Amino acid sequence: MILTVTPNPSLDRTYEVPSLDRGEVLRATTDRVDPGGKGVNVSRAVAAAGVRTTAVLPLGGAPGTMIAELLGAQGVDVTAVSIAGQTRSNISLAEPDGTLTKINATGPALTAEESALLLETVRTCSGGAAWIACCGSLPRGLSPEWYADIVTRAHAAGARIALDTSGPALLAALPARPDVIKPNASELAEAVGRPLATLGDVLKAADELRSLGAGAVLASLGADGQLLVSEEGTYYGTAAVSSVRSNVGAGDASLAGFLIAGGTGPAALASALAHGAAAVQLPGSAMPAPSDLRPDAVHITQDLPLDLPLSEMSDER
Numbered sequence: 001m002i003l004t005v006t007p008n009p010s011l012d013r014t015y016e017v018p019s020l021d022r023g024e025v026l027r028a029t030t031d032r033v034d035p036g037g038k039g040v041n042v043s044r045a046v047a048a049a050g051v052r053t054t055a056v057l058p059l060g061g062a063p064g065t066m067i068a069e070l071l072g073a074q075g076v077d078v079t080a081v082s083i084a085g086q087t088r089s090n091i092s093l094a095e096p097d098g099t100l101t102k103i104n105a106t107g108p109a110l111t112a113e114e115s116a117l118l119l120e121t122v123r124t125c126s127g128g129a130a131w132i133a134c135c136g137s138l139p140r141g142l143s144p145e146w147y148a149d150i151v152t153r154a155h156a157a158g159a160r161i162a163l164d165t166s167g168p169a170l171l172a173a174l175p176a177r178p179d180v181i182k183p184n185a186s187e188l189a190e191a192v193g194r195p196l197a198t199l200g201d202v203l204k205a206a207d208e209l210r211s212l213g214a215g216a217v218l219a220s221l222g223a224d225g226q227l228l229v230s231e232e233g234t235y236y237g238t239a240a241v242s243s244v245r246s247n248v249g250a251g252d253a254s255l256a257g258f259l260i261a262g263g264t265g266p267a268a269l270a271s272a273l274a275h276g277a278a279a280v281q282l283p284g285s286a287m288p289a290p291s292d293l294r295p296d297a298v299h300i301t302q303d304l305p306l307d308l309p310l311s312e313m314s315d316e317r
Helices: 038-048 061-073 112-125 146-156 167-176 185-192 199-211 250-260 265-279
Strands: 002-005 010-016 030-036 053-059 077-082 088-094 100-103 131-135 160-164 217-220 226-230 233-239 298-301
Touching: 002 038, 002 112, 002 250, 010 061, 030 038, 030 061, 038 053, 038 061, 038 131, 038 160, 038 250, 053 061, 053 112, 061 077, 077 112, 112 146, 131 146, 131 250, 146 160, 146 167, 160 250, 167 185, 185 199, 185 217, 199 217, 199 226, 217 250, 217 265, 226 265, 233 265, 250 265, 265 298
Parallel strands: 002 053, 002 131, 010 088, 053 077, 131 160
Antiparallel strands: 010 030, 088 100, 217 226, 226 233, 233 298
């Protein structure tokens, strides 16, 4: 079982539009509503693979009720912490060339009581979990050390932690030694305080974060592939994609694929790449099913092209 924790979930509405013209009335060609938030998406992808998953998340108002209903329909067990505020709603506008414009709401503030209850709920639900995936931004009311607290508690209970967050929350959690972190290129650059121009730069940055406490770094580089740096070795991989439809949740699908395949080594990296590549070819934040995966399109190597320049604009996988 894979447990996910999403402190700031969302209800995601995606509209596909012919073009994004400011000041004009836009008519969507298609639209969809999905439960959102990074950990929520990980659970959705895990459930799509037929693996048991539980999503722990604070929910409030009508959007919160709808998220729980949508997740239940997708085979995700939901353990909700009721909050006084209303769960946020996000909007994504997808254009035919793959350009995505996102409007993310801030979300509700959690009280001290709600924060404590969320921590306790994670503890009570974590028994038997192969992995606990803590994902996404922290809502107002939670300190940057909140994820570090979860990592410490999880390790005390013998569980492994995958952390996908950024900024102060990521840096604060590193001393607690999360088993794997999954930054994208911009988040990795922010963490080390400098731009990353090549794959070699990414490797150096990943090594720095490992020296600060991360057990392994799974760096998602969008169209440039993914880099896994861990005690077992360093691996670089790519996955061919025919066309990009939406990159919403693609990085989350990658993390799900990584954890489903055990969360370590080249086989897990290959699964991450296959899931991320499949996700960008689906509408909105739809998560890939096993039939969407193309393992034959994945290439893994330990012979790293360190001089490979990173794309300036790349879809996250």
